[in-house]
Amino acid sequence: MEREGQHPREGHGMGSGARFSGTRHGEPGVEYPPDGPAGPRGQGGPEPGGEHGVPRPEPPLAPSGTPGPSGAAGVGVPVEEPGGPPAPAILLAGPGRAGSSLALAWHRAGGPVAWVTGRRDEPARRLAAQVGARTIGWQRLLAEGLPGPWPPVVVLAVADRAVAEAAARLAGRLEAVPEACRPRYALHLSGALGLEPLAPLARLGLATEVFHPLLPLPGGPAAGRDHLAGGYATVVYDPGQNRAPVGPVLARGLGATPVLWPGATARQLALYHAAATLAANGVTALLWAARELLRLSGYPGMAMAARVAAGRDPGPGAGPGSTTAAGSSWGPLEALARAALEAAAERGPLAALTGPIVRGDAATVQRHLEALAGGAGTGGGLGAFDPGPAGRYRLAATLVLAAASARPGDPPAGLEDIARLLGAGGEGAGR
Numbered sequence: 001m002e003r004e005g006q007h008p009r010e011g012h013g014m015g016s017g018a019r020f021s022g023t024r025h026g027e028p029g030v031e032y033p034p035d036g037p038a039g040p041r042g043q044g045g046p047e048p049g050g051e052h053g054v055p056r057p058e059p060p061l062a063p064s065g066t067p068g069p070s071g072a073a074g075v076g077v078p079v080e081e082p083g084g085p086p087a088p089a090i091l092l093a094g095p096g097r098a099g100s101s102l103a104l105a106w107h108r109a110g111g112p113v114a115w116v117t118g119r120r121d122e123p124a125r126r127l128a129a130q131v132g133a134r135t136i137g138w139q140r141l142l143a144e145g146l147p148g149p150w151p152p153v154v155v156l157a158v159a160d161r162a163v164a165e166a167a168a169r170l171a172g173r174l175e176a177v178p179e180a181c182r183p184r185y186a187l188h189l190s191g192a193l194g195l196e197p198l199a200p201l202a203r204l205g206l207a208t209e210v211f212h213p214l215l216p217l218p219g220g221p222a223a224g225r226d227h228l229a230g231g232y233a234t235v236v237y238d239p240g241q242n243r244a245p246v247g248p249v250l251a252r253g254l255g256a257t258p259v260l261w262p263g264a265t266a267r268q269l270a271l272y273h274a275a276a277t278l279a280a281n282g283v284t285a286l287l288w289a290a291r292e293l294l295r296l297s298g299y300p301g302m303a304m305a306a307r308v309a310a311g312r313d314p315g316p317g318a319g320p321g322s323t324t325a326a327g328s329s330w331g332p333l334e335a336l337a338r339a340a341l342e343a344a345a346e347r348g349p350l351a352a353l354t355g356p357i358v359r360g361d362a363a364t365v366q367r368h369l370e371a372l373a374g375g376a377g378t379g380g381g382l383g384a385f386d387p388g389p390a391g392r393y394r395l396a397a398t399l400v401l402a403a404a405s406a407r408p409g410d411p412p413a414g415l416e417d418i419a420r421l422l423g424a425g426g427e428g429a430g431r
C-alpha cells in the first residue's frame with residue numbers, strides 16, 4: 001500500500017499534465033483562467049473568453065466521441081493544443097459519491113486530478129489510484145499542508161453539513177501559504193448552499209464557486225461512467241470577483257452544459273435545489289412506491305421480468321417492454337415510466353398528463369382508494385415516516401391533482417370530487 005503523498009502511478013493517466021504548458025500540473029504560476037472582472041451582476045454571466053475581462057479563451061472542445069488526450073473516448077473532451085490554455089489540475093477533498101464521480105469523469109476527459117484527500121484513507125487511496133493522483137490524509141493536509149505545489153483548483157466534495165467547517169479549516173492552513181502559491185479557486189458541489197460557507201477562502205484571495213452537477217452521482221462501481229456528459233452543471237459565483245469562474249471549464253470538459261448563475265441568493269438556491277430533488281429523488285421514490293404497490297397487486301409482470309433478467313426465461317419477445325425487461329426486473333414499470341418521461345419531455349409535463357385524475361374520473365380514484373383500504377394500505381409502512389401504500393398513493397395523487405388543476409383551460413368535471421376523496425384524511429384509504 002502506498003504511503004501518503006506517494007504517487008500511485010507515476011506517469012500513468014497524467015498525460016494531461018502537459019496541458020500546463022510545459023509545467024507539471026499544479027505548479028504555482030499556472031494561470032487558469034487569468035484574472036479579470038467576472039461580469040455584471042444579475043446577467044447571464046461572462047463566458048470565459050468573453051467581453052467581460054477574460055483575456056484567454058477556453059479550450060475548444062472536441063466533437064463527441066473524439067478520443068481525449070488520455071485516450072478516453074469522451075464526450076466534450078477539451079482538445080489539447082500547443083500553447084493553448086491548460087486544463088486546471090484539481091485537489092479533490094471528499095472521495096464520496098459526488099467526489100469520486102467527478103474526479104473519475106474529469107480524469108477520463110483528460111483533466112488532471114493532482115491530489116485526493118479524505119478523512120478515511122481507503123476511499124481516498126482507491127480513487128487516487130483510479131485517477132493517477134497523489135493522496136494525503138485530510139488531517140495531515142490541514143496540519144502540514146501539501147508536500148508539493150497546490151493545484152489551482154480545490155474541490156470540496158464533502159457533505160453539505162461539512163462544507164463550512166472544511167472551508168474554514170482549509171483557510172486556516174492556507175494562511176501559512178504565500179498568496180502566490182495558494183490555489184486560485186475553491187469550489188463546493190452543493191446546490192443547496194451558496195458561496196457563504198466558502199467565505200474564509202474568499203478572504204484569502206481564492207475565487208469561490210458553487211459547482212453543482214444537476215445529475216445524480218451514485219459513486220460506487222458506477223462512478224466511472226460518464227455521468228456528467230449530456231447533463232447540466234450550475235455554476236454560482238460572485239459577479240464582483242476579479243476572476244472568471246472556472247466552473248464552465250470544468251463543466252465543458254466533463255461534457256456538461258454550464259449554467260452560469262452569478263449572484264444567486266441563498267433562497268434562490270434553496271428553491272432551485274428543492275426542484276432538483278423533486279426531479280431526481282422524487283421520481284425515484286415514486287417509482288419505488290409504484291413497485292411496492294404493484295407487488296401487493298400480485299401482478300405477474302414483475303416476476304416475469306425478474307426471470308428474464310436472471311436468464312431463466314427467453315423474455316416476452318416482441319412487444320412493448322421487451323427491451324427493458326431483458327435488462328432489469330423493473331421491465332413493465334420501467335417501460336411505463338420511460339414513456340411518461342418521454343411524453344413530458346416532448347410536450348411538457350402538463351400536456352403529457354394522462355390517467356383517471358386528469359380525466360376527472362372520480363369513480364376510478366374511489367376504486368383505488370377502496371382497494372387500498374381493503375388491507376393493502378394498513379400497516380404497510382416500512383419505516384417510521386412511511387405512510388404505507390395508501391398514504392403514498394394519496395400523496396402522489398394529490399400532486400397529480402395539483403398538476404391537473406394547473407392545466408390551461410377549464411378543469412374537467414370531477415376534479416373537485418377527487419379532491420374530496422383525497423382530502424378525506426385517511427377515510428377509505430387505510431392510513
Ligand SMILES: NC(=O)c1ccc[n+]([C@@H]2O[C@H](COP(=O)([O-])OP(=O)(O)OC[C@H]3O[C@@H](n4cnc5c(N)ncnc54)[C@H](OP(=O)(O)O)[C@@H]3O)[C@@H](O)[C@H]2O)c1
Nearest residue numbers: 094095096097098099119157158159160162189190216217
Ligand atoms: N451524490 C450526488 O448525486 C450529488 C449530486 C450533486 C451534488 N452533490 C453534492 O456533493 C457533495 C458530496 O455529496 P455526496 O453525495 O458525495 O456525499 P457522500 O457520498 O456522503 O460523500 C461525502 C464525502 O464528504 C466527506 N466528509 C463528510 N464530512 C466531512 C468532514 N466533516 N470533513 C471532511 N470530509 C467530510 C465524507 O467522508 P467520510 O466517507 O469519511 O464520511 C465523504 O468523503 C454534497 O455537497 C452534495 O450536495 C451530490
